[in-house]
Amino acid sequence: MKRIMFTGGGSAGHVTVNIALIPRFLEEGWSVEYIGSHEGIERELISAIPNVPYYPIATGKFRRYIDWQNVKDPFKVVKGVLQAYRLIRKRRPSVIFSKGGFVSVPVVLGAWLNKVPVIIHESDITPGLANRISIPFAAAVCTTFPETAAHLNRDKCHHVGAIIREDIRSGSAAKGKAFCGFTNEKPVLLIMGGSLGARKINKTIRQALSRLVERFQIVHLCGKGGVDTGISHPDYRQYEYINEGLTDVLAMSDLIVSRAGSNSIFEFLSLNKPMLLIPLTKEQSRGDQILNARSFENSGFCEVLYEEQMTADTLIDAIQHLFHNRKRYTAAMSEREAADTLPVVYELITGAAKQWNDK
Numbered sequence: 625m626k627r628i629m630f631t632g633g634g635s636a637g638h639v640t641v642n643i644a645l646i647p648r649f650l651e652e653g654w655s656v657e658y659i660g661s662h663e664g665i666e667r668e669l670i671s672a673i674p675n676v677p678y679y680p681i682a683t684g685k686f687r688r689y690i691d692w693q694n695v696k697d698p699f700k701v702v703k704g705v706l707q708a709y710r711l712i713r714k715r716r717p718s719v720i721f722s723k724g725g726f727v728s729v730p731v732v733l734g735a736w737l738n739k740v741p742v743i744i745h746e747s748d749i750t751p752g753l754a755n756r757i758s759i760p761f762a763a764a765v766c767t768t769f770p771e772t773a774a775h776l777n778r779d780k781c782h783h784v785g786a787i788i789r790e791d792i793r794s795g796s797a798a799k800g801k802a803f804c805g806f807t808n809e810k811p812v813l814l815i816m817g818g819s820l821g822a823r824k825i826n827k828t829i830r831q832a833l834s835r836l837v838e839r840f841q842i843v844h845l846c847g848k849g850g851v852d853t854g855i856s857h858p859d860y861r862q863y864e865y866i867n868e869g870l871t872d873v874l875a876m877s878d879l880i881v882s883r884a885g886s887n888s889i890f891e892f893l894s895l896n897k898p899m900l901l902i903p904l905t906k907e908q909s910r911g912d913q914i915l916n917a918r919s920f921e922n923s924g925f926c927e928v929l930y931e932e933q934m935t936a937d938t939l940i941d942a943i944q945h946l947f948h949n950r951k952r953y954t955a956a957m958s959e960r961e962a963a964d965t966l967p968v969v970y971e972l973i974t975g976a977a978k979q980w981n982d983k
């Protein structure tokens with residue numbers, strides 16, 4: 625039986641691309657397995673998919689800052705490489721698909737030592753650290769943005785576009801309203817702080833809440849530990865994270881305020897949802913979300929509010945401005961030609977697997 629192993633984790637953004645691809649491989653009769661970390665979000669998300677065994681391995685973080693964990697983590701990475709090497713030797717996949725995140729580095733090295741081809745996917749304009757380390761060991765790199773080729777070995781690069789789960793358009797606004805218990809006709813504003821939440825956005829939304837609920841019903845995805853149980857209002861719903869049911873919540877939303885994580889913004893784009901993006905700052909990240917947000921802004925798909933300028937007042941102004949101009953954004957988004965990415969990526973991966981098997 626043809627076997628593919630997926631890897632990637634740490635944040636939902638590093639798993640959702642895999643979740644979009646896995647059904648295609650299962651439908652085509654492949655055996656699909658996943659290598660992730662012991663404690664990352666990927667464990668929970670992948671365990672919910674039937675027929676996909678999950679193998680946890682040790683993993684360490686590659687930090688840009690000083691932390692006592694920096695002493696321990698290289699040992700964890702070495703342990704992870706050994707575990708991944710043994711696992712891949714035993715399971716003998718014909719290809720590995722890596723979405724990135726720290727757990728993917730030991731897997732890519734384990735695959736390379738076993739001479740199993742690796743296909744990488746990069747969601748952002750500039751590659752993340754885990755992918756930068758992994759790319760020399762990979763057969764090919766799929767990119768979401770065409771600009772990414774400028775940062776990589778062009779021979780390995782394939783611009784495929786965003787890989788989005790196929791069910792993203794299947795949501796029902798009525799089910800979303802029932803899920804949230806919304807009963808009136810006010811427009812729905814979705815606040816999404818990225819899969820890991822966003823403390824500053826959460827705080828500012830709550831400062832602006834009494835004014836925002838006058839005009840909107842609000843769904844707030846706050847991230848782990850972000851729910852404030854002291855706030856209760858019939859037009860305000862808070863959740864740490866929604867897995868099942870997110871498509872319905874997206875279908876019901878009229879406007880979205882979000883971080884500029886690549887997967888989320890391409891999902892909003894595919895649904896033509898007017899969006900206000902608040903990218904992570906350069907201090908909080910490598911600046912990838914700023915580039916994502918600018919690219920969308922230049923295409924006329926979104927408005928951007930930089931965190932440094934965000935107060936309750938500027939946030940309310942920006943949301944109102946977006947609401948007034950929502951039709952312009954929806955029109956710009958619906959005019960673009962959306963690529964059918966999944967079949968292209970499927971061909972690329974199966975092509976690499978075939979070449980390896982034919983050797």
Ligand SMILES: CC(=O)N[C@H]1[C@@H](OP(=O)(O)OP(=O)(O)OC[C@H]2O[C@@H](n3ccc(=O)[nH]c3=O)[C@H](O)[C@@H]2O)O[C@H](CO)[C@@H](O)[C@@H]1O
Nearest residue numbers: 635636637640747818819820845865866870885886887888
């Ligand atoms: C802090 C950090 O490192 N962020 C990075 C991380 O983003 P992060 O994982 O936060 O965000 P993304 O937007 O890329 O992906 C989030 C995914 O989670 C889903 N979702 C989110 C909330 C929820 O309640 N339910 C749910 O299903 C979204 O629909 C989306 O598919 O990876 C992205 C892609 O490499 C990068 O662009 C981000 O810069």
